[in-house]
Amino acid sequence: MFRIRLVEQPMPTGSKDTDVLLEWLIDSLSLVRRKAETWGPSDEPSALHRMFREALLAAPLQGWNTRELGDACGLSQTAMHNQMARLRESGLVASELDGRWHIHVLRGGSMSNAVELVSVQARKILEMRLAELSALIxxxxxxxxxxxxxxxxxxxxxxxxxxxxxxxxxxxxxxxxxxxxxxxxxxxxxxxxxxxxxxxxxxxxxxxxxxxxxxxxxxxxxxxxxxxxxxxxxxxxRVAMPERIAQDVFAGLMRQYDARGEEWLMNRGGVGRLPESVSKKLISDVKKKKLSIEKVENNLADVPLDNQKLLLNTLGGRMPYGFRIAGKTGAEMSEKILNRCDRTLRRLRTVAKRLDGSL
Known part of the structure; x- marks a missing residue:
C-alpha cells in the first residue's frame, strides 16, 4: 500500500554534502521521527541514513537482504522489519522474496529515479483523493x-x-x-x-x-x-473577518470609556487618528450612551480597513479571524493543494539528483 507524508522544507541551497542532502530527503518524506524539526550537520546520522549510505546508495541494485541491511545500520531484525515496511510504503524501495529472505533494491537503481517514481505515484494518488474530498464541498x-x-x-x-x-x-x-x-x-x-x-x-x-x-x-x-x-x-x-470589527470596536469604546475616559480614547485609544467628523460622532454617542454596533459600522464605512484594524488594536482588541474552505469550489481548493504539492515534489527531485551527483 503506497503511503507517504510530505513535509515542505526550504531547499538546502548550494549544498553538495551527501549527508545533508540525504537527511533533507529523509526529513521531507518523514521517514524518521525527530525531536527537533530538522537534522543538522552536527547531529548523529539516523539508522536509516546509515542504511542508505552503507548499502542502498553504495550498491542500489545489488539486492540486500534484511540481515545485511541491519548489519549496515546497526538495527535489530524487528526494527529492520518496521523500517523496511515504511520504505516500501513510501515507494523508495522494492522487494522480492528469495527463499526465506526478502531482497531489497533502491527503485530505478538511483535515488533520483526512485524519487521520480514516488513523485508520479504520489501526485496521481493525491489527485484521486482530493476528488473524493472536493465532492463534499x-x-x-x-x-x-x-x-x-x-x-x-x-x-x-x-x-x-x-x-x-x-x-x-x-x-x-x-x-x-x-x-x-x-x-x-x-x-x-x-x-x-x-x-x-x-x-x-x-x-x-x-x-x-x-x-x-x-x-x-x-x-x-x-x-x-x-x-x-x-x-x-x-x-x-485563516482569514480576517472585517464584518466583525464594528462589534469589537463598539465593545472596546464602551469598555475603555468607562475605565479611562474621553481623553484616553482620543489619544492612546486611537480615536483621534480617525477623520474629525468620525471621531466626534463616536465620542458624542459614547458619552450619551447612545452608541450601537450599527452606528459604529456606519461611521467606519469610509475608513480604510487597515485603519479600522489599528483602531481595534489600540482599543485593546484583536482582529477577529475565522476559517474557511480554501476555494469557491472543491476543484479550486484541490488545485491549490496540488500546486503546493508539485512544488515540494520538484524540490525532492532536484535534491535527489544532487545527491546522486555527490556520491
Whole structure:
C-alpha cells in the first residue's frame, strides 16, 4: 500500500554534502521521527541514513537482504522489519522474496529515479483523493469575498491510496484519516475532524474557532489542533473577518470609556487618528450612551480597513479571524493543494539528483 507524508522544507541551497542532502530527503518524506524539526550537520546520522549510505546508495541494485541491511545500520531484525515496511510504503524501495529472505533494491537503481517514481505515484494518488474530498464541498462565491492575507505555512500532508474501510467508519472517515487530519494518536470513535470539515465545507462564510468549539462542545485547544492540520494540508485558510470589527470596536469604546475616559480614547485609544467628523460622532454617542454596533459600522464605512484594524488594536482588541474552505469550489481548493504539492515534489527531485551527483 503506497503511503507517504510530505513535509515542505526550504531547499538546502548550494549544498553538495551527501549527508545533508540525504537527511533533507529523509526529513521531507518523514521517514524518521525527530525531536527537533530538522537534522543538522552536527547531529548523529539516523539508522536509516546509515542504511542508505552503507548499502542502498553504495550498491542500489545489488539486492540486500534484511540481515545485511541491519548489519549496515546497526538495527535489530524487528526494527529492520518496521523500517523496511515504511520504505516500501513510501515507494523508495522494492522487494522480492528469495527463499526465506526478502531482497531489497533502491527503485530505478538511483535515488533520483526512485524519487521520480514516488513523485508520479504520489501526485496521481493525491489527485484521486482530493476528488473524493472536493465532492463534499458546497460551491460558494460568498465564501471567498474577503481577500486572504499572505500565509506562510509549510505543506504537511499524508498521501495514501484508498484502503479497506475499518469497522464503524465510512469512506469520509477513511479519507480524512488517510490525509492525516485526525492526527497521529487519534482515538477510536473520535469524529472531530469529520465534524469540523463538514461544517466548513457546507458554510458560505468563515467561522471562528470559538464558534466551532461552542458548536461541538469541544475545547479550543482540540479545535485549534484540528484546524492547524487542515491548514497545513491546504484544505482551509485563516482569514480576517472585517464584518466583525464594528462589534469589537463598539465593545472596546464602551469598555475603555468607562475605565479611562474621553481623553484616553482620543489619544492612546486611537480615536483621534480617525477623520474629525468620525471621531466626534463616536465620542458624542459614547458619552450619551447612545452608541450601537450599527452606528459604529456606519461611521467606519469610509475608513480604510487597515485603519479600522489599528483602531481595534489600540482599543485593546484583536482582529477577529475565522476559517474557511480554501476555494469557491472543491476543484479550486484541490488545485491549490496540488500546486503546493508539485512544488515540494520538484524540490525532492532536484535534491535527489544532487545527491546522486555527490556520491
Amino acid at each position: 458546497e460551491d460558494s462565491n460568498e465564501r471567498m469575498k474577503t481577500p486572504i492575507e499572505e500565509e506562510d505555512l509549510a505543506l504537511k500532508i499524508n498521501i495514501s491510496e484508498p484502503g479497506a474501510t475499518a469497522n464503524n467508519q465510512d469512506r469520509i472517515d477513511a479519507l480524512l484519516n488517510d490525509l492525516g487530519l485526525n492526527g497521529e494518536r487519534a482515538k477510536k470513535g473520535d469524529y472531530l475532524a469529520r465534524k469540523v470539515f463538514l461544517e466548513l465545507a457546507q458554510s458560505h462564510n468563515a467561522i471562528t474557532m470559538l464558534a466551532l468549539a461552542d458548536r461541538f462542545d469541544e475545547t479550543r485547544s482540540r479545535i485549534q489542533r484540528t484546524l492547524e492540520r487542515m491548514r497545513e494540508v491546504g484544505i482551509i485558510e
